[in-house]
Amino acid sequence: MSNSQMVELTVVEPDAQAAESVVPCCPPITAGELSVADAEKMAAMFKALSDPVRLRLFSKVASHAGGEACVCDISDVGVSQPTVSHHLKKLKDAGLLTSERRGTWVYYSVAPSVVAAMSAMLDLRG
Amino acid sequence: MSNSQMVELTVVEPDAQAAESVVPCCPPITAGELSVADAEKMAAMFKALSDPVRLRLFSKVASHAGGEACVCDISDVGVSQPTVSHHLKKLKDAGLLTSERRGTWVYYSVAPSVVAAMSAMLDLRG
Numbered sequence: 386m387s388n389s390q391m392v393e394l395t396v397v398e399p400d401a402q403a404a405e406s407v408v409p410c411c412p413p414i415t416a417g418e419l420s421v422a423d424a425e426k427m428a429a430m431f432k433a434l435s436d437p438v439r440l441r442l443f444s445k446v447a448s449h450a451g452g453e454a455c456v457c458d459i460s461d462v463g464v465s466q467p468t469v470s471h472h473l474k475k476l477k478d479a480g481l482l483t484s485e486r487r488g489t490w491v492y493y494s495v496a497p498s499v500v501a502a503m504s505a506m507l508d509l510r511g
Numbered sequence: 512m513s514n515s516q517m518v519e520l521t522v523v524e525p526d527a528q529a530a531e532s533v534v535p536c537c538p539p540i541t542a543g544e545l546s547v548a549d550a551e552k553m554a555a556m557f558k559a560l561s562d563p564v565r566l567r568l569f570s571k572v573a574s575h576a577g578g579e580a581c582v583c584d585i586s587d588v589g590v591s592q593p594t595v596s597h598h599l600k601k602l603k604d605a606g607l608l609t610s611e612r613r614g615t616w617v618y619y620s621v622a623p624s625v626v627a628a629m630s631a632m633l634d635l636r637g
Contacts, residue, residue: 414569414570414573414574414621415574415621417570417574418570418574419567419570421563421567424563424566425563427560428560428561428562428565428566431557431561431566432557432558432561434553434557435554435555435557436554437547438550440545440557441547441550443540444540444543444544444545444550445544447540447541447635448540448541448543448544495540495541495635497635500540500633501633501634501636503633504630504631504632504633504634504635505630507626507629507630507633508627508630509621509626509627509630510627
């Protein structure tokens, strides 16, 4: 991947930050057709969970004692610590995790409203 | 897309058929760490929803009258009909849609157990 492509990825961040602070859309998929804007927002969230290692890390944070975890807690997934950090940052950029730096480590927790919105969107019972 | 690539996509089908007939894993992500095998299975499903056009098409099928739709019903998403068919096939291969050919058209409906499993996995209330 060229440097210019790396820069392109970074440009996406402001939107991702916005996703963290606002409860995202949407009504259940059975309720009607998603708008273009809502589909783009939700597709980015599903994309964050579309990598097996990232999904495992997400489950490790979500199920960790106290509801939060740092890289130091969850690095046993068969990839390097920088790769773990990279995946956690992607989950944060997509709005699925929030983070807080304390001392040396950044602690991650699940963003409940965002994950609940994804779950509700796929809930066919309603 | 070349013919050889089309053939490659077809090879994926046996696994996809299995995904359709079996309710997939998993417990809520807060319940514990996903296994490698479960993470791979679920990541593939989330990947199917990680494209905005595919997600819109999925919502169109899910919300269509009678709970099913063919390409002829849902082609107004700004891409060509072959592209719509390609996206619907990807959703089917991932186990999120089932299909039935009737006459000229293939009709797609949501695979309720698969989508419910994705929703349940992201349900933080339990």
